[in-house]
Amino acid sequence: MSLIFRPLFEKExxxxxxxxxxxxxxxxVIIDAVDETQQRDIGLIExxxxxxxxxxxxxxxxxxxxxxxxxxxxxxxxxIVLGAANSMxxxxxxxxxxxxxxxxxxxxxxxxxxxxxxxxxxxxCEDRIFTGDAxxxxxCGRCDFQGGSAEKLFNSIQKIFTxxxxxxxxxxxxxxxxxxxxxxxxKQFNEMIGGGVDKDEFxxxxxAMVLSLPKKIHVAVPANQVCxxxxxxxx
Amino acid sequence: MSLIFRPLFEKExxxxxxxxxxxxxxxxVIIDAVDETQQRDIGLIExxxxxxxxxxxxxxxxxxxxxxxxxxxxxxxxxIVLGAANSMxxxxxxxxxxxxxxxxxxxxxxxxxxxxxxxxxxxxCEDRIFTGDAxxxxxCGRCDFQGGSAEKLFNSIQKIFTxxxxxxxxxxxxxxxxxxxxxxxxKQFNEMIGGGVDKDEFxxxxxAMVLSLPKKIHVAVPANQVCxxxxxxxx
Numbered sequence: 001m002s003l004i005f006r007p008l009f010e011k012e013x014x015x016x017x018x019x020x021x022x023x024x025x026x027x028x029v030i031i032d033a034v035d036e037t038q039q040r041d042i043g044l045i046e047x048x049x050x051x052x053x054x055x056x057x058x059x060x061x062x063x064x065x066x067x068x069x070x071x072x073x074x075x076x077x078x079x080i081v082l083g084a085a086n087s088m089x090x091x092x093x094x095x096x097x098x099x100x101x102x103x104x105x106x107x108x109x110x111x112x113x114x115x116x117x118x119x120x121x122x123x124x125c126e127d128r129i130f131t132g133d134a135x136x137x138x139x140c141g142r143c144d145f146q147g148g149s150a151e152k153l154f155n156s157i158q159k160i161f162t163x164x165x166x167x168x169x170x171x172x173x174x175x176x177x178x179x180x181x182x183x184x185x186x187k188q189f190n191e192m193i194g195g196g197v198d199k200d201e202f203x204x205x206x207x208a209m210v211l212s213l214p215k216k217i218h219v220a221v222p223a224n225q226v227c228x229x230x231x232x233x234x235x
Numbered sequence: 236m237s238l239i240f241r242p243l244f245e246k247e248x249x250x251x252x253x254x255x256x257x258x259x260x261x262x263x264v265i266i267d268a269v270d271e272t273q274q275r276d277i278g279l280i281e282x283x284x285x286x287x288x289x290x291x292x293x294x295x296x297x298x299x300x301x302x303x304x305x306x307x308x309x310x311x312x313x314x315i316v317l318g319a320a321n322s323m324x325x326x327x328x329x330x331x332x333x334x335x336x337x338x339x340x341x342x343x344x345x346x347x348x349x350x351x352x353x354x355x356x357x358x359x360c361e362d363r364i365f366t367g368d369a370x371x372x373x374x375c376g377r378c379d380f381q382g383g384s385a386e387k388l389f390n391s392i393q394k395i396f397t398x399x400x401x402x403x404x405x406x407x408x409x410x411x412x413x414x415x416x417x418x419x420x421x422k423q424f425n426e427m428i429g430g431g432v433d434k435d436e437f438x439x440x441x442x443a444m445v446l447s448l449p450k451k452i453h454v455a456v457p458a459n460q461v462c463x464x465x466x467x468x469x470x
Binding site for chain 2: 002007009176
């Protein structure tokens with residue numbers, strides 16, 4: 001029995017999708033799947049003979065369209081999972097802090113980590129945490145739309161930092177080609193919150209971010225609020 | 236004691252760089268480091284407090300310029316490692332099939348895997364193989380320059396396929412955002428050689444590849460034949 005673990009990358013939005021499965025039972029989950037790479041992901045799930053149980057979104061993304069609904073159309077037993085704060089009708093499970101999803105002998109624990117958006121979740125499986133856009137490698141998510149709050153994000157990252165130093169951090173994005181970090185590294189070196197930055201300083205840094213709107217926000221957010229069901233083909 | 240393992244990605248050439256280290260002794264190796272991302276890699280090595288022992292190239296790349304020499308200029312005890320068939324003066328170690336490099340309690344075993352170029356090596360560490368451009372995910376390297384030979388590549392991949400099915404395959408490139416495969420998967424699903432393709436069929440498929448020359452070949456190959464020393468700054 002072992003954990004199959006496949007990080008996958010979508011170049012245009014620099015998004016990481018994560019596929020996890022129990023090698024014995026073949027039960028699987030996918031985190032933050034992207035529309036553009038759905039054929040790659042479907043192909044891999046089929047080749048590995050996986051039984052997709054959960055299609056998890058860390059949050060309602062503004063930079064890319066999810067493939068949640070297309071994946072569910074293909075793998076009919078899979079359930080779409082989103083944080084409860086999103087209260088979205090397209091989700092099969094609106095998950096709350098402390099709740100758990102089982103796949104084979106493995107489980108994924110949900111942690112509410114609002115701040116980038118009001119509905120952001122992180123997910124812990126064994127010695128890995130999937131942090132979405134809450135904690136990025138050496139950085140963090142922006143807080144200027146979708147109910148974002150730098151104060152809440154500070155508290156969320158402090159919650160993430162209570163995990164063991166050696167826990168591996170897998171974010172939803174990295175724009176510099178880094179694929180993984182650790183809690184220890186981010187506590188030390190994160191440029192927004194590392195080295196013991198306090199809440200006021202962190203909020204100041206987040207508010208000083210100079211950012212343009214994500215190119216796809218006006219398409220991606222409405223699409224993702226229906227789990228990508230508006231991009232389904234008839235096939 | 237554990238293995239620190241960091242896959243890193245360079246977007247323009249879709250190259251994977253791999254950093255491995257012993258968490259106790261901090262001795263480290265880097266495989267296929269790229270010029271464009273040298274500051275990222277130097278920063279990470281410094282933040283993690285690593286003692287870089289070996290700068291390994293799987294082969295003389297045609298699509299990007301190595302950062303071997305700049306890294307050696309920064310980490311003065313590190314030795315540049317290339318396959319013996321390259322007979323290049325800029326290498327400190329010209330490694331042969333079956334030879335081994337030690338970092339902390341870990342070792343890396345060299346395997347000659349010519350075919351993409353005449354000097355291609357793969358490197359095995361624990362349950363991972365770094366295959367350079369010999370075996371790619373669902374694909375393989377081209378064989379039309381730098382002493383390439385589809386016949387030799389067939390034999391090299393057969394040699395790689397003698398490893399255990401569960402061994403993780405980390406290539407030098409993936410153009411579709413996949414980060415890792417396994418020997419089992421490539422034996423089954425590789426589109427060039429999977430499913431028991433024989434040598435004649437494989438050679439035919441390689442020869443039928445329709446490819447343009449890598450954009451940087453006329454800059455990258457000469458630069459890489461001197462381990463990137465011609466791009467050194469004076470700093």
